[in-house]
Amino acid sequence: EDQVTQSPEALRLQEGESSSLNCSYTVSGLRGLFWYRQDPGKGPEFLFTLYSAGEEKEKERLKATLTKKESFLHITAPKPEDSATYLCAVQAGGSEKLVFGKGTKLTVNP
Amino acid sequence: DAGITQSPRHKVTETGTPVTLRCHQTENHRYMYWYRQDPGHGLRLIHYSYGVKDTDKGEVSDGYSVSRSKTEDFLLTLESATSSQTSVYFCAISESTTNQETQYFGPGTRLLVL
Numbered sequence: 642e643d644q645v646t647q648s649p650e651a652l653r654l655q656e657g658e659s660s661s662l663n664c665s666y667t668v669s670g671l672r673g674l675f676w677y678r679q680d681p682g683k684g685p686e687f688l689f690t691l692y693s694a695g696e697e698k699e700k701e702r703l704k705a706t707l708t709k710k711e712s713f714l715h716i717t718a719p720k721p722e723d724s725a726t727y728l729c730a731v732q733a734g735g736s737e738k739l740v741f742g743k744g745t746k747l748t749v750n751p
Numbered sequence: 752d753a754g755i756t757q758s759p760r761h762k763v764t765e766t767g768t769p770v771t772l773r774c775h776q777t778e779n780h781r782y783m784y785w786y787r788q789d790p791g792h793g794l795r796l797i798h799y800s801y802g803v804k805d806t807d808k809g810e811v812s813d814g815y816s817v818s819r820s821k822t823e824d825f826l827l828t829l830e831s832a833t834s835s836q837t838s839v840y841f842c843a844i845s846e847s848t849t850n851q852e853t854q855y856f857g858p859g860t861r862l863l864v865l
Contacts, residue, residue, distance in 0.1 A: 673852060684841050684856035685794070728794070737782065737801070737845070738809060739854060741793040 643668045647729050647742035654719055654749050662714040662745045664729030674712050675739065676705050677728040685728055688714075719749045754778045755857035757842050763863045770829040772860050774842030782845035783825040784854065785809075785817065787838040794841065800825055832864045 646665045654660055666674065673692055677685035689698045691707040698705050702723065704715040714727055726746045730739040754777035764770050774783060784799040786809075796809030798817040806817050814836060816828045829836055842857040 675853060677856075682859075684858050687853050687855055690851050690853045730794070737784075737799050737807075738796045739794070741795070743791065743793045 643731060643733050643740045645729055645731055645740055645742035647727075647745050649745060650743070651746045652748070654716075654747070656720055656749055656751050657718045659715070659717045659719070661716070662727055662729075662747070664712040664714070664742060665710060666712070666729075666731045667710075668731045668733045668740070670734035672732040672734045672736070674707055675730040675732070676712070676714055677730070679726045679728055679744070688727075716747070719747075721749045721751050723747065724749045755842055755844060755855065757840075757857040757860050759860060760858065761861045763865065764832050765865050766833055767831050770832050770862065770864075772827045772840055772842075772862070774825040774827070774857060776823050776825075776844050778844070778846075779822055780844040780846060781822075783819065784843040784845070785815075785825065785827045786841045786843060786856075787811065788841060788859075789838050797827065797840075832862075834864050836862065837864045838862060 644667045648663045673690050675690050676688040679685045689705040694709045696707050702717050706713045726744040728744045730741040732739050756775045758773045782801055785797040786794045788794045795811045797815050798809055800806045800819040818826045840860045843854045845854050
């Protein structure tokens with residue numbers, strides 16, 4: 642069974658304090674690993690799709706990396722507006738289903 | 752936002768009442784999905800559609816049915832709502848380009864079943 646585990650559940654940072662969020666996964670043939678950002682009361686907002694181990698993608702202060710067992714979302718010099726819940730999901734080959742983790746709630750204090 | 756709208760955005764209903772949620776997209780995407788999001792469970796797939804009148808079950812499909820009579824509309828029906836179906840429901844579409852495939856989500860419908 643495909644599974645996604647995100648850690649930590651919650652993370653508090655000071656503005657400018659860089660850190661990483663972890664997404665560990667097991668999947669039968671990875672088709673894609675997805676990162677989303679979700680603000681309270683809103684739908685998930687797409688950030689990245691990663692396809693193979695060693696791949697990296699960047700967007701502003703965020704960088705996502707992928708290995709065969711996990712993905713990291715690195716946040717460099719975060720700002721309060723980066724506060725949100727970050728969701729990780731995997732899609733197995735031949736499947737239309739995304740399997741989501743429970744998310745990491747990030748709070749960045751000014 | 753991939754042109755996805757959901758209606759209603761909020762609904763309160765009573766146990767045993769039928770409820771229909773609507774997802775509308777404007778960009779002619781073939782694949783559409785319904786997820787529910789609950790504390791402690793994350794997002795879970797209910798049903799999805801891969802074309803007009805073509806649908807399939809997800810992991811939490813019991814108590815739900817779907818219909819897609821037009822490309823742009825995907826309806827989720829709770830035939831007889833139960834309190835366990837209180838949740839936030841998200842519609843999504845799948846978009847594939849040369850370099851990337853992803854799912855984009857709508858704004859959600861918050862459903863309370865009393």
